[in-house]
Amino acid sequence: MHYSDELWQQTREEASRLRSELKALNKARASLTDAAEKEAAKQKAREMQRRYDEIIRQYNELKAYRQWSESAGRELLYVND
Secondary structure (H helix, E strand, C coil): CCCCHHHHHHHHHHHHHHHHHHHHHHHHHHCCCCHHHHHHHHHHHHHHHHHHHHHHHHHHHHHHHHHHHHHHHHHHHHHHC
8 A cells, every 4th residue: 555644634534434424324223213224224334334444444554654654764863863
C-alpha cells in the first residue's frame, strides 16, 4: 500500500463516517417490528461492519507506517547532527 497524508486523512474520515452510519443503522434496527425488514437491516449491518473493519485495518496500517516514517525521520535528524 502506498502511503500519503491525503490517503490517511481520507481513510480516517471514511472510518468515522461508517462508524456513525453503523450506529444509526443499529439504532433504527432496534425499532423495526417486521421480520423481513429486520433481516434486511441485519444483512446491511453485517455488510457495513465488514466494510468498517476493512477500513479500520487499512487505517491502522497507514497510522503505523506514518508513525514509523516520522520516527525514522527523527532518527535521521540525529544521525546528521
